[in-house]
Amino acid sequence: MSVLKINIVLFGKGNVGKEFLNQVIENQKTFLEKRNIDIQFPIIANSRLAYFEKEGVDKFWESNFALAAIPYKLEDILDYVKIHNLENLVAIDLTDSEELVKNYIPLIQNGFNIVAANKNANTSSIEFYKEVRRNLDRHGKTFLYETNVGSGFPVVQTLRDLYSSGEQITKIRGVFSDSFGNVFKRFSTEESLFLSVLSEAGITGSKKSDSIENLYKNDVAKKTLILAREIGANLEFSDVNILPLFSSELKEFNPKQEYEFDKKMLESYGISKIADEDNHILRYVGEFSVLENKLEVQLVSELQSFPIARLDGSEKNFEIYTKSYGKIPIVIQGSGSGKEVLARGVLTDVFKVAEKLRIREKVLV
Template structure:
């Protein structure tokens, strides 16, 4: 039986996108042997240019892109796949772009399944969220986004499966940011000023280029919103109470230069927060959704060192899922919550899930 050929249109060739291509190239033989699936990249794009490759991308994709990429519109991509009669189409969004998200519905309407590492589509207004899912249902297409929360960890899948198996989820709480996890894990265990640990996190590339994005709490809030919507809660980003880690005199209002040279202003308030805790407690920055009270919060809390959250190390994420059946004992999902390798691997896992769904649909169609 010939292999199922999957045509991937990749948006974004930054850290995650380029790592994904390389992972596919490395594992192509394995996927053919074990799953009878061939993954091709007929089109790859960055924010302004697209490379159209009739033979699929071989190992020299970077050189090909540099030499032959041309400006594109989404209509050009749809027209190209129709002209080439490409089937089994998956649009993979490895960007953080709002513009690509606006094109999800036209892509779905033109035969694409969607796999996304981009959180934007799941955090926009509920109207768009519902419209997107109406189109997925109408055109019988998939939209997978496991890497939206916890990079390669199976958080979205677990919460969705629990909810749709009839389990009552009562609370979701966790450390959702790898960069902020790293900062507080070190701050709790080492006698170093907060600003020094923050500077080291920036230097090693753990934070966003402007670390205020990490410290604002917005990223944690977006992930919490995504999970709340997975259990069919009608909530908006504005419903979340965010206690930012930024200071009244050191925040988004400052210029980037002012922020860079005044980070020592963080040291005193965080030192006070540290030394005024109960004994054997540590600080953790969490997102929490109490389903009964409908309260969504992003906040700094103090937890016992002996607790699951208290024992966090490195840049790990840890998500606790409290349910009616499990009572006071949460289901705990823990592991690397950031990094291009784990995120790309999570995207690839979603691609393969979509490919298996396409395979089943083909088998059903052939049996008719």
């Protein structure tokens, strides 16, 4: 089997980007020997600067970037890959940039496959979502984003396989944020007040309610929308019914009155803090009801016998209900967060792209 050379243009050299680069550099010899895949990084970029590397990236890439990176525009990258006749192109987006997403279509049109941890392409307008896919089909390219929802768990792939096989999916539901899951597990099972749990989870500052809304609520809503669109839902982010965790009254609440804060927060949901003996636990859940075509994100009280309630504090949970399986969902669950897991998930997607390129290469031969 001949060696397949993959040329990656990496956008985003933050924590996940650094980890991803280091994972590849440390394992390049193994990838070459066991997979016959040679991964190269001709370009590494952040939002302002790009480092164009002719000799191949090594463990000194950070210092080289600092010395040689220059301001760039997308056209500079497209010109560079054409001048150097680079093939098997993969653009990896490890940013949260809305601007970069606008470049996906011209990248696809110029020969790039895309792997993204960035959720914005899959949660912007449905028209843009479909236009990206029209261009992928037209140019024979691949767009993978397993890390959009599960840090690399095979959630998107499982949904695709079920949907493409004709399985009738009736509902998708789960705890899509491990951090948020841990907050509510502790709040449900310990004699701890909610604001104290938030503080210990690292969510601090004068506007605690705003912080947790921005960090978690919208993130869960985006993941729910991505999964719904994966099975054909023509829905917008504005269609997600996000039940507010905090009422406007609570946003102005005096944090020193924590007990009253907890009481009012739960009253707004019509539930109470559940003790262990009640066999319930609080969970912050994203759900897409296919039959009702309804997307919802809310706080719920779950029986501890249900998979969604038995999660460890750091676990995510994805439940897929189908006609064939009836009331018993397919459950994808596990612990996984942080730069190492995300980088490994991105790398897994890169290898999936490589497999498709290898197949295409054989067909052309």
